[in-house]
Amino acid sequence: MSNEAKIPYKIYLSEDEIPKQWYNVRADMKNKPAPLLNPGTLNPMSFDELRPVFCDELIKQELDDTTAYIDIPQEIQDFYKMYRPSPLVRAYCLEKALDTPAKIYYKFEGNNTSGSHKLNSAIVQAYYAKQQGLKGVTTETGAGQWGTALSMASAYLGIDCKVYMVKVSYEQKPFRREVMRTYGASVTPSPSMDTEIGRKINAEHPGTTGSLGCAISEAVEVATKTEGYRYVLGSVLNQVLLHQSVIGLEAKAALDKYGIKPDVVIGCAGGGSNLGGLISPFMGEKLRGEQDYRIVAVEPASCPSFTRGKFAYDFCDTGMVCPLAKMYTLGSNFIPSANHAGGLRYHGMSPVLSQLYHDGYMEAISVEQTSVFEAAEQFARVEGILPAPESSHAIRAAIDEALKCKETGEEKTILFGLTGTGYFDMVAYQKFNDGEMSDYIPTDAELEASFAKLPKVD
Ligand SMILES: Cc1ncc(COP(=O)(O)O)c(C=O)c1O
Numbered sequence: 001m002s003n004e005a006k007i008p009y010k011i012y013l014s015e016d017e018i019p020k021q022w023y024n025v026r027a028d029m030k031n032k033p034a035p036l037l038n039p040g041t042l043n044p045m046s047f048d049e050l051r052p053v054f055c056d057e058l059i060k061q062e063l064d065d066t067t068a069y070i071d072i073p074q075e076i077q078d079f080y081k082m083y084r085p086s087p088l089v090r091a092y093c094l095e096k097a098l099d100t101p102a103k104i105y106y107k108f109e110g111n112n113t114s115g116s117h118k119l120n121s122a123i124v125q126a127y128y129a130k131q132q133g134l135k136g137v138t139t140e141t142g143a144g145q146w147g148t149a150l151s152m153a154s155a156y157l158g159i160d161c162k163v164y165m166v167k168v169s170y171e172q173k174p175f176r177r178e179v180m181r182t183y184g185a186s187v188t189p190s191p192s193m194d195t196e197i198g199r200k201i202n203a204e205h206p207g208t209t210g211s212l213g214c215a216i217s218e219a220v221e222v223a224t225k226t227e228g229y230r231y232v233l234g235s236v237l238n239q240v241l242l243h244q245s246v247i248g249l250e251a252k253a254a255l256d257k258y259g260i261k262p263d264v265v266i267g268c269a270g271g272g273s274n275l276g277g278l279i280s281p282f283m284g285e286k287l288r289g290e291q292d293y294r295i296v297a298v299e300p301a302s303c304p305s306f307t308r309g310k311f312a313y314d315f316c317d318t319g320m321v322c323p324l325a326k327m328y329t330l331g332s333n334f335i336p337s338a339n340h341a342g343g344l345r346y347h348g349m350s351p352v353l354s355q356l357y358h359d360g361y362m363e364a365i366s367v368e369q370t371s372v373f374e375a376a377e378q379f380a381r382v383e384g385i386l387p388a389p390e391s392s393h394a395i396r397a398a399i400d401e402a403l404k405c406k407e408t409g410e411e412k413t414i415l416f417g418l419t420g421t422g423y424f425d426m427v428a429y430q431k432f433n434d435g436e437m438s439d440y441i442p443t444d445a446e447l448e449a450s451f452a453k454l455p456k457v458d
Contacts, residue, residue, distance in 0.1 A: 303345050
């Protein structure tokens with residue numbers, strides 16, 4: 001029997017093997033991500049300036065570019081045990097269907113009720129809010145996975161949760177909304193008429209279906225104007241990538257058990273949290289010069305922050321109330337086409353990943369929506385999991401990589417992040433099945449118009 005045949009379909013770790021510390025990739029980066037800037041003064045945001053918006057402990061994590069390992073509080077380790085470690089799956093059936101010599105592995109994060117990796121950070125952020133004695137948290141949600149995860153975490157810890165949900169998702173995904181309400185959260189379609197910024201955006205863009213950038217502005221406004229509340233964010237920020245490092249640490253520990261080294265690590269990229277988490281220990285080795293890996297971000301052609309964006313300081317939100325981050329961005333005014341389903345509709349990208357991409361440590365590609373759903377369907381039919389549209393961007397890239405191996409005969413090992421399940425995305429699947437899905441790709445002129453409004457920062 002070859003060594004190959006001994007690798008099980010699912011490589012599980014024991015409960016004791018769940019990481020006890022998060023890994024902070026910034027500690028190993030020579031060029032650190034640029035600091036967040038105060039939108040008024042354009043100076044780096046200090047701890048005190050961030051305090052009205054974020055919880056204290058999370059600000060410390062946000063600003064910490066040097067501590068490589070940060071302890072995971074015992075209560076969070078215990079919560080993780082309810083749904084972690086998540087399985088690392090060898091996609092034998094997909095390999096067979098593709099008739100490829102490539103070996104494909106995926107880390108499946110859809111094993112909890114929120115249906116995605118977002119719970120890994122939601123529980124942490126809700127935990128620190130509770131520790132600080134706060135009454136509740138506010139947030140935005142696009143596709144709904146993050147809002148669901150935060151609702152679950154807040155319910156578990158007994159704090160209030162107010163979610164601003166991008167209007168197009170609120171309308172397309174009524175059941176996602178009801179899950180959040182079942183967990184006790186209030187859910188408001190964004191832009192709403194409840195906030196100053198929401199009223200302004202509605203007046204300027206009548207009939208807008210919203211964007212994550214708008215919803216962030218509303219959630220921040222409510223947090224800063226309501227006593228005992230702070231804002232929490234499900235992606236983009238350094239702290240979120242830190243929490244999501246459990247994905248990569250577990251994946252690497254499982255692969256190491258069998259002496260497997262991936263040649264290429266692939267993840268979908270919205271704001272960068274799953275990708276940043278999945279790649280973190282691999283990137284750490286790469287940054288320290290210990291190993292080399294190809295690392296590939298996959299984004300939608302409809303919202304191509306890495307592949308067509310500018311590396312510049314920009315607002316994280318449409319209302320321009322949040323700090324500025326240096327990142328690959330399409331401009332905070334960019335509102336992605338409403339026909340694109342899913343949570344990859346954010347104009348910017350994590351400053352950590354942006355810096356790594358800028359410095360040549362990773363690649364990025366963009367893929368079109370119909371080809372993503374073709375890959376999702378192909379995967380679902382052989383691997384038994386109905387993938388989230390976001391995750392299916394990574395599936396598309398992994399399948400393409402495996403098909404290249406078929407042509408060249410190379411036996412590459414591919415690892416990709418399967419970030420969640422798509423049960424609430426059936427409107428998008430229905431469009432695909434009915435042949436009504438289209439691929440919207442922004443024109444250069446549209447992007448240039450948005451770039452022209454980038455803030456001027458020297
Ligand atoms: C299932 C799933 N995967 C991926 C993403 C993209 O987010 P991020 O780039 O932060 O991982 C989302 C965002 O909502 C999601 O719901």
